[in-house]
Amino acid sequence: MQMKTYLIDDDDLGIYLTEQLLRAEGFSNCISTFQSATEALTTLVGEKKAAPPDVVFLDLNMPVMNGWEFLDALKPYQDELAGRCHIYILTSSLALSDMEKAKRYTLVAGLIHKPIDSEEIRAIHSRLAGEPNNGE
Amino acid sequence: MQKWDELPVNRRFEQSAAAVFMLNEDGNFRQCNARFTALLGLPTAQLAGTSFFQLLPPESAAYGRQCFERAAAGEMVHLETVLLGASPQKQSLHLFPLLADGQIRGVYGMASVGLEPPSAPLALQEREHQLSVIFDSIADVTFVLNVEPDGRYRFTFANKAFQRTTGLPPEKVIGSYVDAIIPEPSLSLVLAKYQEAVTTQKRVAWLETSDYPTGQVTGEVSVTPVLDEAGVCTQLVGVVHDLTDQKRTEEALRLSNERFQYVLRATTDAIYDWNIATDTIYWGEGLETSFGHQLEQNPSPFNIWLALVHPQDKDRVLNGKLWEVNHSTTTLWQDEYRFKQKNGSWAVVFDRGYIVRDATGKPERMIGSMQDITERKETEERQRLMADKLFKQNADLQQFAYIVSHNLRAPLANAIGYADLISRVEKDSPVFDESVKNLQTSMELLDEILTDVTSILSIRDKQGGYRPEPVALAAVCQQALLGLEEPLQESGGQIICDIPETLRVRGNRAYFHSIFHNLISNAIKYRSDERPLRIEIKAVDKPHEGTTITIADNGSGFNQKKAGEDVFQLYRRFHTDKRGRGIGLFLVKSHVESMGGQITVESRMNEGTRFILYFSHHADENLPD
Numbered sequence: 001m002q003m004k005t006y007l008i009d010d011d012d013l014g015i016y017l018t019e020q021l022l023r024a025e026g027f028s029n030c031i032s033t034f035q036s037a038t039e040a041l042t043t044l045v046g047e048k049k050a051a052p053p054d055v056v057f058l059d060l061n062m063p064v065m066n067g068w069e070f071l072d073a074l075k076p077y078q079d080e081l082a083g084r085c086h087i088y089i090l091t092s093s094l095a096l097s098d099m100e101k102a103k104r105y106t107l108v109a110g111l112i113h114k115p116i117d118s119e120e121i122r123a124i125h126s127r128l129a130g131e132p133n134n135g136e
Numbered sequence: 137m138q139k140w141d142e143l144p145v146n147r148r149f150e151q152s153a154a155a156v157f158m159l160n161e162d163g164n165f166r167q168c169n170a171r172f173t174a175l176l177g178l179p180t181a182q183l184a185g186t187s188f189f190q191l192l193p194p195e196s197a198a199y200g201r202q203c204f205e206r207a208a209a210g211e212m213v214h215l216e217t218v219l220l221g222a223s224p225q226k227q228s229l230h231l232f233p234l235l236a237d238g239q240i241r242g243v244y245g246m247a248s249v250g251l252e253p254p255s256a257p258l259a260l261q262e263r264e265h266q267l268s269v270i271f272d273s274i275a276d277v278t279f280v281l282n283v284e285p286d287g288r289y290r291f292t293f294a295n296k297a298f299q300r301t302t303g304l305p306p307e308k309v310i311g312s313y314v315d316a317i318i319p320e321p322s323l324s325l326v327l328a329k330y331q332e333a334v335t336t337q338k339r340v341a342w343l344e345t346s347d348y349p350t351g352q353v354t355g356e357v358s359v360t361p362v363l364d365e366a367g368v369c370t371q372l373v374g375v376v377h378d379l380t381d382q383k384r385t386e387e388a389l390r391l392s393n394e395r396f397q398y399v400l401r402a403t404t405d406a407i408y409d410w411n412i413a414t415d416t417i418y419w420g421e422g423l424e425t426s427f428g429h430q431l432e433q434n435p436s437p438f439n440i441w442l443a444l445v446h447p448q449d450k451d452r453v454l455n456g457k458l459w460e461v462n463h464s465t466t467t468l469w470q471d472e473y474r475f476k477q478k479n480g481s482w483a484v485v486f487d488r489g490y491i492v493r494d495a496t497g498k499p500e501r502m503i504g505s506m507q508d509i510t511e512r513k514e515t516e517e518r519q520r521l522m523a524d525k526l527f528k529q530n531a532d533l534q535q536f537a538y539i540v541s542h543n544l545r546a547p548l549a550n551a552i553g554y555a556d557l558i559s560r561v562e563k564d565s566p567v568f569d570e571s572v573k574n575l576q577t578s579m580e581l582l583d584e585i586l587t588d589v590t591s592i593l594s595i596r597d598k599q600g601g602y603r604p605e606p607v608a609l610a611a612v613c614q615q616a617l618l619g620l621e622e623p624l625q626e627s628g629g630q631i632i633c634d635i636p637e638t639l640r641v642r643g644n645r646a647y648f649h650s651i652f653h654n655l656i657s658n659a660i661k662y663r664s665d666e667r668p669l670r671i672e673i674k675a676v677d678k679p680h681e682g683t684t685i686t687i688a689d690n691g692s693g694f695n696q697k698k699a700g701e702d703v704f705q706l707y708r709r710f711h712t713d714k715r716g717r718g719i720g721l722f723l724v725k726s727h728v729e730s731m732g733g734q735i736t737v738e739s740r741m742n743e744g745t746r747f748i749l750y751f752s753h754h755a756d757e758n759l760p761d
Contacts, residue, residue, distance in 0.1 A: 011546065013574050013581075017553040020567055024560050061546075092546040114546070115553025 003028040003128065004051060008040045008070070009059035009090070018057060018090065018116060025121040028055075037065040041073055044085075052081060054128060057090040057116075060098065067091070071105045081107060086128060088112055154365075155247040158234055163188045163204055166242060175247060176221045188245070191219045207231035207243045210310055212293070214264050219247070228260070235290060235311035272296040277355070277376035281314065281330070283369055289314040289330055292371070301378070303349035322346055326357070333359045334369045343379070354383045405505040410438065410489070412461065412499050417441055426508050428478025446474035446482060453487075460491070461499045467491050475506065484513045535705070544589075547581035554578060588719050595726045604731065606640035607648050609675050609685070616652035620660065627660050629669030639675055641683050641751050643731040651727050652687075654720040655747055659689035664742065682753050688746040693739045703737055 005028045009015045015033045022028060032053070034040035044052065060067035067089060074081070086109040089102055094113060102111045112120055155175045157168035165183045173183060176191070192200040196217040203213045213231045218224060227247045234242035271278055272295050280293035294309045302309075304317065314330070315323055322344065333340040341358035355376040362371035400407055400420045406427060407420030416435035423429050429444070445453055453473045460469040470488040477483050489504025554575040561567045613635055617624070624631070641648075656671060663669040667690060675685045694703070704725040705718075728735045728749055739745040 011550070013550050013578060014546070016570065016574060017550055017557065020557055020561070020571070021553065024557065092549040094545065114549035115556065117556065 002030050003055060003125070004053045005031045006040060006044070006053045006056040007031060007033045008037055008056065008062075008067075009033075010035050010062040011059070014059065014092075014114065021116055021118075022121060025118055025125070027121050027125055037062055037067065037070040041065070041070060044074075045077065048077060048080060048085075052085045054084075054086065055124065056085065056087045057112075058087055060089060060091045060093060068101070071107065074107060078107060086124075088124065090114060090116060157183075157188075157245040157247075158242060159188050159204070159245060160242040161208060161240075163201070163243075172247060175227070176219060178221060191221065193218050193220060203229075203231055204243055207233055208240060209233070210240060210307065214260060216260070232292070233311065235292075240311060276378065277301050277374075279309075279374045281359075281372040281374060283330075283334055283371060287327065287331060289327075289372065291317065301348055301350060301353060301376070329357075330359055330372055333361045333372055337361050337363060337367075337369055344376075352380070354379050403505070405507045407505050408441075408489075408503070409435075410502040410504075411435065412501060422506070426506070427475065427483060430478075444476040446476070449473035457489075457502075461502065465493075465497055467493070469502070469504075472509070483508050484510045544582070544585050547578045547585065551575055551578040551582065591723070592719075592726065595723070595730055604642040604644065607643050607645050608637075609639050609641055609648065609683075610635040610637050612645060612648045613652050613673060616649050616656060619653060620656055623657065623660050627663055627669050629660060629663065629671060631656075631671045631673065633673045635673065635675040635685075636677070639677055639683065641677075642753075643733075643751065644727075647727040647731055651724050651749070654724045655687045658720055659687070659691055659745070662693075662745075663689070663691045664744075666742070680753075683751045685749040685751075686746060687749075688744060690744040693741045693743050693745050695741055696737070696739045699739075704735070 005022065007015050007018055009018070012035065015035065019031055019033060022031060032043070034043070037058075040056075044056075047053070058067045058070060065073075071087070085107065087105075087107045088109055089098070089111040091098060091111070092114040099111055102108045110124075155169065155172035157172050158166045160166050164185055164187050168183055173179060176183070188204065189197060189201060196215075200215060200217055203215045207213045210233045215229050215231070216226045217229060219227050230246040232244040232246075233240045234244050274295060275297055277298045278293075278295045279291055279298055281289040282292050284290055290313050291309045291311065294306055298304070298309065299306060309317060314326065318326055325342075325344070329340050329342060339358055339360045341356060343354070344357050345352060345354045347353075353376075355378050357374065357376050359372045359374045361369040362373060364370045400422070404422060404426050405420075406422035408423075409418040410416075411418070414435075415438045417438055417440075418435040419431060423431065427444075431440075442450065442454060453471050456471055457469055460466060467490055468488070469491060470486070472484065472486050474482040475485045486507045486509045487504060488507075489502040491499050492501040492503065493499050554571045557571045558568060558575070561571065610633075613633060617631065617633070652673075656673075659671050660669065670690050672686070672688045674688075675683060677683045696703075704721050724747075725735055731751065733749055733751040735750075736748045737745065738748070
């Protein structure tokens, strides 16, 4: 299963943890990690035509460009990415306001509280695998 | 020969200097004095019972009879005629009604030789007519009384005003005795006054209030004695000058003044009346009771008030007041300003004045009141400070909620995740070792966050018992630099410190140490790799303003437009390449503000950052409790 995955989080401990959890569940062998949202954005925009990521795990609280700003920057490509790129917000915040705000972005497929657990990984996997565009 | 009527012999009648006579209702002579018979050159006895009309020449007969009838009807009549038997000159005759027991019983006559040229009679008639018109048009009640024996007085004349005021018709009054017209208790009073006028032969005046059919009348009554040639008082001319309206106005004014006096006493406001033409102010007692000022003179010059207005308020208040008075048509002016009290302190007053203008709109006076609202203002200020404090506390609480929900949870979430991961990977795999290490790091980060929270709470706790002391800035700065010696040497940076040795700032020594430590270590941490680090620290004290401390570096800077006010917020970071917890600037700001100071920042990307701290000399006085 080659589910192309991005991990965006400024916290290196968080990135390592999520990557290992995904690997332990056999979620994907194709995982790119970014400690800066700006860097991730550049990469995504460059790859979007040929091979955009199937899944993006996005942290919210980051310096310079935070998760919301990243989502705002993606808006011009929204139609192009719809159905192809699924963004999951992965945050340590428990604030309900974030949940509400997330609903306003059509590219956001869900919000997960850190740490992500096995059940959540499996649910995402089966949901994406069920869609005709994904998986071989 | 007919005998004279049995009328009481009147010595005055006989002694009168004029030629006088009495006629009955038919015009026959009843009595005459010696002068009159002398005028006709006849013995007295011959006239008795004869007709007055026989004395008139044919051309005057009809007019003479007419005059007699008018006099018999109650009028005073004057005619000029030749009398048969007398000299050929015309005689001047005055005819009056003859009264007895309140009834007209005939006519009195009085004759004198006309000395006027032939045109005179007409002129005299004209004058008499004018007099009568004048009397009747006089608004004052006017009457004439005949003085009769036994202290009795009889009305012989009353003008139209008499009727208007008393409601009594002239035919009822004229010929009547005073005691038949004026009721007690007034009667006794007026009789005494009449007697006084007769005896003293001088005008007597008094105030009297009487009830008449037309209402209560207050008047000044005067009676003036009229003396005959022998110096005996035969008549009294009475005038009642109606003072009712004046009295009523005076009474209304007195009541209104009294009410005003009580209002002045009841209010603690300083009431004033500014006369714009004389530029003086008449002050009520409030100026002394509220503000303690005793005036040497009242009214006092306008400038005495102006000199007591606070210098910073003076121009605004004076210009506003003068503009309202001179350049607008409004009638109200109001303002708030500080006003000096006798004891030297400043009271906050609310001043509201009513502008009195003449018909053309020209201002004449301003009447107003100054209310001491110092207490109200102080309460408002206390409430404002309390609201500020609550607002700040609320913002702090929100910040805390944010910390708990996010920053405290971030390492905790990692710890939970690694604990989960450890249970699922091979014990001898590199991932297992890495996870154990990361679990430990996460726990340490969690502990650091808790330490931050504790130090923030300690600043907040100390604020209540904060006691400022003079802190030697230069010494504290040197101490902070000493603690940063190692990283500073590693960076190869240069520090230029320009703080006067003698400069003392009121505050807390430990807070200043923390401020210098955090700002300098930030400058070292975020230095630019493109140039050697240079930090300038400077402090300037201005005697009447305060102390300004600037800490500037030539480091990497940050995007100020994007960061805005967030730089001082807890756990906000602006660099991805350097590890930082985002608490330093938050602590600096907390320390500065807890000492009553202010902090601002200026920064440019790749140029550097400058922090400016300002401490007013009176800063700590404004700290909320």
